[in-house]
Amino acid sequence: MTAVTIVFWIFAAWAVVSALLCITRENPVASALWLVSTMFALAGIFVLLNAEFIAAIQVLVYAGAVMVLFLFVIMLLNVDAVPTEWKRWPGWVLAVGVAGVLVAELVTLRAYSPERLAREVSTMPDSLAIPAYVFPGTIASGPDPRGVVGTLAEPLFQAYLIPFEITSVLLLAAVIGAVVLAKKRL
Amino acid sequence: MLLGPSLALSAVLFALGMLGVLVRRNAIVVFMCVELMLNAVNLALVALSQLHGPSGQLMVFFVMTVAAAEAAVGLAIILAIFRHVQSVDLKQFNLLKG
Numbered sequence: 001m002t003a004v005t006i007v008f009w010i011f012a013a014w015a016v017v018s019a020l021l022c023i024t025r026e027n028p029v030a031s032a033l034w035l036v037s038t039m040f041a042l043a044g045i046f047v048l049l050n051a052e053f054i055a056a057i058q059v060l061v062y063a064g065a066v067m068v069l070f071l072f073v074i075m076l077l078n079v080d081a082v083p084t085e086w087k088r089w090p091g092w093v094l095a096v097g098v099a100g101v102l103v104a105e106l107v108t109l110r111a112y113s114p115e116r117l118a119r120e121v122s123t124m125p126d127s128l129a130i131p132a133y134v135f136p137g138t139i140a141s142g143p144d145p146r147g148v149v150g151t152l153a154e155p156l157f158q159a160y161l162i163p164f165e166i167t168s169v170l171l172l173a174a175v176i177g178a179v180v181l182a183k184k185r186l
Numbered sequence: 187m188l189l190g191p192s193l194a195l196s197a198v199l200f201a202l203g204m205l206g207v208l209v210r211r212n213a214i215v216v217f218m219c220v221e222l223m224l225n226a227v228n229l230a231l232v233a234l235s236q237l238h239g240p241s242g243q244l245m246v247f248f249v250m251t252v253a254a255a256e257a258a259v260g261l262a263i264i265l266a267i268f269r270h271v272q273s274v275d276l277k278q279f280n281l282l283k284g
Contacts (some may be wrong), residue, residue, distance in 0.1 A: 012195045023206030028214050035218050051232045066257045073261045095208035102201040107195050151240050167251045174255030181262035
């Protein structure tokens with residue numbers, strides 16, 4: 001077991017425990033803070049997976065902006081915990097069933113190695129394969145000379161330029177929608 | 187490579203998020219569990235981008251943008267409904283029920 005693997009499992013345990021606490025706390029503020037803790041653990045894992053830029057964005061946007069929005073709304077509404085917080089048994093049966101299916105999926109995932117996955121992707125028909133100009137199709141190895149942000153910026157502003165511009169329209173629509181919805185009188 | 191463990195962790199976090207969505211009745215907590223599920227999917231995308239180059243991380247970038255927009259609009263909707271029913275209990279959210 002290398003040091004990276006040990007650190008990974010520490011972060012993984014941290015993420016799972018925080019997520020469990022997040023879904024079991026009665027107080028929404030405690031729930032939100034445990035979710036922030038999960039997001040920090042995930043940011044750590046992103047660094048281990050060579051995605052430093054995503055890790056930084058995760059902390060800034062998710063743990064920072066989005067969760068502050070949640071906490072702000074919780075405090076604005078000033079509600080006590082919902083009196084009977086938990087759903088009754090049909091919801092539980094469904095929830096445990098779905099979680100069971102996901103765990104079964106997890107077990108089948110263990111059969112995959114990176115090599116097998118790469119082989120299956122390389123035999124996909126061309127219509128399904130991801131365009132070759134985005135990445136060379138081989139297993140990425142070693143740090144890129146363009147740096148952490150450069151590797152992301154190049155495809156973002158070339159191959160994905162139109163989606164990138166469309167997200168700005170989406171954000172504008174969301175801003176206007178949020179203002180209109182939250183107004184006292186519609 | 188941490189691909190297998192990352193995908194396993196992603197599945198566990200997604201299952202936990204879904205469990206939260208299905209068993210909680212506080213609308214805001216349900217919303218936070220949706221964010222947890224989005225985070226789990228982000229983890230899977232980042233893990234696979236190790237194998238396939240940066241397009242997975244770009245997808246995460248877009249997922250985060252959509253999640254931020256969704257959080258703003260969703261919380262505004264919860265705020266508007268709260269004004270109507272003075273509660274965030276999902277049991278009370280039955281305005282569209284015939």
